[in-house]
Amino acid sequence: MAEADVQTPALIVDLDAFDHNLKVMRGIAAASGLRLRVHSKTHKSADIAQAQMSRGGAVGICCQKVSEAEAMVRAGLHAGPHTGLRDIMVSNQVRGAARVARLAKLAGQADMSVCVDDVEGVAELSRACHSAGTQLTVLVEIEVGQKRCGVQPHDAARLAGAILAAPNLHFGGLQAYNGAAQHQTLETERAEMMGNVTAAVREALAALTTAGIHCPCVTGAGSGSYPAEASSGLYTELQCGSYIFMDADYRARGGPGVEPFRHALFVLSEVMSTAVPGRATCDAGLKSMSMESGVPTVWGRTDVSYDQPSDEHGGLADPLNMLRVGDQLRLVPGHCDPTCNLHDWHVGIRDGRVECLWPVTARGKLW
Amino acid sequence: MAEADVQTPALIVDLDAFDHNLKVMRGIAAASGLRLRVHSKTHKSADIAQAQMSRGGAVGICCQKVSEAEAMVRAGLHAGPHTGLRDIMVSNQVRGAARVARLAKLAGQADMSVCVDDVEGVAELSRACHSAGTQLTVLVEIEVGQKRCGVQPHDAARLAGAILAAPNLHFGGLQAYNGAAQHQTLETERAEMMGNVTAAVREALAALTTAGIHCPCVTGAGSGSYPAEASSGLYTELQCGSYIFMDADYRARGGPGVEPFRHALFVLSEVMSTAVPGRATCDAGLKSMSMESGVPTVWGRTDVSYDQPSDEHGGLADPLNMLRVGDQLRLVPGHCDPTCNLHDWHVGIRDGRVECLWPVTARGKLW
Numbered sequence: 001m002a003e004a005d006v007q008t009p010a011l012i013v014d015l016d017a018f019d020h021n022l023k024v025m026r027g028i029a030a031a032s033g034l035r036l037r038v039h040s041k042t043h044k045s046a047d048i049a050q051a052q053m054s055r056g057g058a059v060g061i062c063c064q065k066v067s068e069a070e071a072m073v074r075a076g077l078h079a080g081p082h083t084g085l086r087d088i089m090v091s092n093q094v095r096g097a098a099r100v101a102r103l104a105k106l107a108g109q110a111d112m113s114v115c116v117d118d119v120e121g122v123a124e125l126s127r128a129c130h131s132a133g134t135q136l137t138v139l140v141e142i143e144v145g146q147k148r149c150g151v152q153p154h155d156a157a158r159l160a161g162a163i164l165a166a167p168n169l170h171f172g173g174l175q176a177y178n179g180a181a182q183h184q185t186l187e188t189e190r191a192e193m194m195g196n197v198t199a200a201v202r203e204a205l206a207a208l209t210t211a212g213i214h215c216p217c218v219t220g221a222g223s224g225s226y227p228a229e230a231s232s233g234l235y236t237e238l239q240c241g242s243y244i245f246m247d248a249d250y251r252a253r254g255g256p257g258v259e260p261f262r263h264a265l266f267v268l269s270e271v272m273s274t275a276v277p278g279r280a281t282c283d284a285g286l287k288s289m290s291m292e293s294g295v296p297t298v299w300g301r302t303d304v305s306y307d308q309p310s311d312e313h314g315g316l317a318d319p320l321n322m323l324r325v326g327d328q329l330r331l332v333p334g335h336c337d338p339t340c341n342l343h344d345w346h347v348g349i350r351d352g353r354v355e356c357l358w359p360v361t362a363r364g365k366l367w
Numbered sequence: 368m369a370e371a372d373v374q375t376p377a378l379i380v381d382l383d384a385f386d387h388n389l390k391v392m393r394g395i396a397a398a399s400g401l402r403l404r405v406h407s408k409t410h411k412s413a414d415i416a417q418a419q420m421s422r423g424g425a426v427g428i429c430c431q432k433v434s435e436a437e438a439m440v441r442a443g444l445h446a447g448p449h450t451g452l453r454d455i456m457v458s459n460q461v462r463g464a465a466r467v468a469r470l471a472k473l474a475g476q477a478d479m480s481v482c483v484d485d486v487e488g489v490a491e492l493s494r495a496c497h498s499a500g501t502q503l504t505v506l507v508e509i510e511v512g513q514k515r516c517g518v519q520p521h522d523a524a525r526l527a528g529a530i531l532a533a534p535n536l537h538f539g540g541l542q543a544y545n546g547a548a549q550h551q552t553l554e555t556e557r558a559e560m561m562g563n564v565t566a567a568v569r570e571a572l573a574a575l576t577t578a579g580i581h582c583p584c585v586t587g588a589g590s591g592s593y594p595a596e597a598s599s600g601l602y603t604e605l606q607c608g609s610y611i612f613m614d615a616d617y618r619a620r621g622g623p624g625v626e627p628f629r630h631a632l633f634v635l636s637e638v639m640s641t642a643v644p645g646r647a648t649c650d651a652g653l654k655s656m657s658m659e660s661g662v663p664t665v666w667g668r669t670d671v672s673y674d675q676p677s678d679e680h681g682g683l684a685d686p687l688n689m690l691r692v693g694d695q696l697r698l699v700p701g702h703c704d705p706t707c708n709l710h711d712w713h714v715g716i717r718d719g720r721v722e723c724l725w726p727v728t729a730r731g732k733l734w
Binding site for chain 1: 702
């Protein structure tokens with residue numbers, strides 16, 4: 001089927017750009033000597049996660065929710081060639097008896113890890129794994145400037161000690177991630193944020209050393225900040241997600257981290273009205289693209305711009321009246337992760353033709 | 368099951384508030400003497416659409432996409448008691464051979480109507496209905512100030528004439544809707560916009576009269592503007608959607624239209640970290656709530672506020688450190704329609720217990 005025959009709106013992946021991004025990040029991780037753990041929350045697709053492990057150099061994946069990890073396991077995600085293990089990290093805190101019990105059960109099917117930032121969390125995980133008869137790797141999340149989750153760095157040793165003492169748990173290292181640093185426009189601001197991140201990691205590592213605790217892993221970083229983590233000499237693992245697709249927000253903010261990557265994700269949309277002079281309306285709106293980070297850009301065109309989102313449609317400025325009903329536009333979403341979560345399929349396109357359909361395996365898996 | 372045992376994040380409907388909203392809008396429509404056609408795009412649920420027809424006084428529904436209408440028909444939406452017909456209007460333009468063929472086929476299963484704003488659209492619909500052996504009601508959309516879709520009002524008669532002359536099509540009247548008027552904060556601005564809307568309708572009706580064409584229906588309005596359309600003496604039908612749930616954006620902008628309605632839609636979320644003093648993190652973010660119209664408000668609490676959305680989580684200011692891990696919060700989404708589209712289920716709650724589960728029938732049906 002030709003791209004022109006795809007029913008719009010549709011989430012399409014430019015496979016040449018996708019392959020380019022896979023290869024470039026594999027090279028970056030290899031050159032840095034660090035492990036690459038990719039974020040499946042970006043695409044929510046077991047097929048893409050598998051490609052990142054088999055062809056993209058990743059040792060495993062991060063998930064954000066237990067249900068996302070469950071969906072990946074159910075979809076048959078198997079081990080990458082690097083570890084021989086199906087390696088899934090839930091890269092934040094999992095709390096509450098029902099949710100923790102699901103995580104503990106899943107640890108019987110995959111090599112699971114998770115983060116904690118308080119001692120009650122450690123006890124809850126240990127009890128659940130004991131009941132399920134499974135083992136879990138637990139990392140201490142430290143607060144590195146975003147004021148979201150994480151203990152103060154000097155407190156890392158206390159929590160690591162609690163993990164080491166807890167039945168069925170293993171201490172996995174430190175989680176140190178600053179989401180806000182991914183989206184800084186100014187290099188100076190990003191550098192300042194990352195200076196705080198690395199200072200926090202250094203302090204936590206020192207606290208562990210003082211306590212005589214070996215730290216097997218320092219993991220974090222994202223597609224906007226990874227050059228800083230990679231060159232810090234502190235991290236052992238990079239967590240990147242958006243590199244595989246890019247989006248309008250990452251591109252607009254720029255920086256050395258995103259420059260090597262190409263836009264691979266688009267929402268294909270069709271013009272359905274040109275009745276108002278100087279304007280056009282297309283069939284993709286807020287339910288096709290997440291717009292909290294801004295409206296989409298129109299790929300390859302400078303004569304028209306998307307400026308008026310509705311729920312199901314989009315208003316375009318078309319001052320030269322260039323658009324006709326039926327014209328297809330490739331829209332670059334403002335924010336790739338929540339955009340993928342709106343769709344049921346990734347439609348893979350190469351040379352203007354549909355080459356594959358990848359289900360959005362973990363769409364809506366939020367609990 | 369108790370609300371406290373629902374796995375979060377979850378989309379919950381307060382059924383007492385929902386019933387209140389159903390009843391209030393039924394009364395408003397009855398008092399105005401106008402037909403009520405409800406927007407299923409708000410909730411995307413066949414069960415809720417059915418309740419709006421059987422208990423809420425609606426004569427039929429609007430859908431925004433053919434796939435949404437297909438999903439409603441597949442889910443067994445049957446006729447309301449008012450017309451004896453399963454009455455579905457696709458309240459904008461449907462273009463492109465494949466999409467139009469689907470609409471023409473659906474017209475064999477339900478009393479379908481749709482809008483046009485150019486003559487090629489009329490020809491395309493007529494051909495498809497002729498091929499499918501079905502009949503379709505077609506309304507002329509007029510441009511009423513939003514500069515989205517619609518012909519200039521004086522051009523309505525030309526297009527109505529084309530519909531009347533086209534095999535298998537019936538002229539259904541005028542679609543006149545200004546989406547921007549729903550979200551005005553100032554009554555003076557809303558009044559000015561609505562003055563332009565009614566002036567456009569008057570002009571289009573005059574053009575039809577001059578051409579000797581009877582106009583069977585003038586339809587439009589939304590939950591923010593309907594008092595103006597209802598009192599204009601021009602409209603015969605109100606299209607309201609958000610009244611059934613309300614959201615933080617509608618509430619913040621206020622106005623006489625929204626005052627009678629209660630908040631019925633919430634995202635139930637749970638606190639999963641309080642490690643950072645003065646802050647808390649809950650388990651609902653951009654993938655649980657659409658935030659292009661602003662962050663959610665926290666229902667019933669003035670001591671905490673949601674101020675830092677992440678993809679899967681939300682950061683809360685908690686200056687008095689009141690929150691504990693496991694605390695549940697009812698979040699009022701900024702924008703109800705795209706929020707419902709993120710979920711698979713509406714969880715109906717009454718007196719703190721789950722009373723029903725309604726599937727989000729048309730979630731992701733965008734084409």
